[in-house]
Amino acid sequence: MRTLTSAMVKEFALRQGLDLVGVANIERFDGAPERMHPASIMPHAKSVIVVIRRILRGNWRGIEEGTYWPNYTYFGYHGLLNSFFIPMPLYETACFIEDFGWEAVPYYPGAPEVMPPDEPIRPGAVAPDVHLAIRIAGMAAGLGEMGWSKVFMTKKFGPRVRLHAIITDAELQPDPLVEPGSLCNRCMACVKGCPSSAIPHVKEGRTVKVQIEDKIYEWGDVRMGRCTLSYHGGDPAVSPFIHKSFPGYEFDASRQNITEDMAYKMCWPFSKGSWRRTEEDNSGYIIEGHAKICEWGGDTSYGIGGSRGCMRSCFHYLEKQGRIEQTYENGEFIKRPRWLLPNRTAENNQ
Ligand code: SF4
Secondary structure, three states: OOOOOHHHHHHHHHHOOOOEEEEEEHHHHOOOOHHHOHHHHOOOOOEEEEEEEEOOHHHHHHHHHOOOOHHHHHHHOOOOHHHHHOHHHHHHHHHHHHHOOOOEEEEOOOOHHHOOOOOOOOOOOOOOOOOOOHHHHHHHOOOOEEOOOOOEEEOOOEOOEEEEEEEEOOOOOOOOOOOOOOOOOOOOHHHHHOOOOOOOOHHHOOEEEEEEOOEEEEEEOOOHHHHHHHHOOOOOOOOHHHHHHOOOOOOOHHHOOOOHHHHHHHHHHHHHOEOOOOOOOOOOEOOHHHHHHHHHOOOOOOOOOOOHHHHHHHHHHHHHOOOOOOOOOOOOOOOOOOOOOOOOOOOOOO
8 A cells, every 4th residue: 555644645735836735534524414525425535635725815905995806706716716726736636646546536616505406316325416515624624714704714814715625535644623713703893894794793693503523613604695695796885887887776785685596596697697789788798897707707606795894804804913824014904995885775884
């Protein structure tokens, strides 16, 4: 048997350009639902390697200033980060593992909540498609913890990270788990900064809990319908493009109590759809600005809202407190008064 250790996998993966690598043993997924369990993909799995690449702070500079949107989707989201910058070194790492005689399943982090219920293909097996909860896998691999706002937090970059994974039958030494509450101190900066009031305040007591070994991680039960509306282009408070294409339109995302699925159904056609060219709007799109960001970003998923509270407010606060290892010569991230656009009925524009 050719020996492969966690240290060897990490050293190789980091050399390929990944920023952080952690290892979970398969037992840490004991409480996971079957359709989110790595062993439903690879029944003989022994380890899950979770990798991270940072989102540049500069990916948000244009949105924070209210001047420039495309690079967030293109470089920092689905355009290249999720679709190229992480998968390339991830794939190299999977090849490295298979060179030692162990099978390696490179895992693309799809969203479990969008998978429709289905019947198993083989009797006794789990229905397709199985998707891990990648951020919970990240906790199981000792890379960080879930912040109050459900973003994944690391010591080095705070919430500015994206994750992928490799499931393997190699038995690798797991990393120690991060202590719950050691990275997120429930400051509520994310709650204040969220334009659609999607993140509950800690006083509401709306939480989700997960236990991994003896540790219980708990975070806010985010109203995902509102979050999706704001992030994916259904919230006039954060999209100048809606105002350009739909002058006079009133919609307060922070007052909607719809599901995530419903929000997607609203945002996608709005943002990616085309329409006949008219005298009033010759663009050929429903909302031209959103459609262009989608196209430039590789025509996959896209971000309009730019995570104002859960990412930007959060890492701004953590950096100020010296709670993130990566520091910047230019000081605080938020340098000017923040902006929100009118949605006519919003009471939360601060
Ligand atoms: S802003 Fe960040 S550190 Fe503060 S409560 Fe929200 S997730 Fe936690």
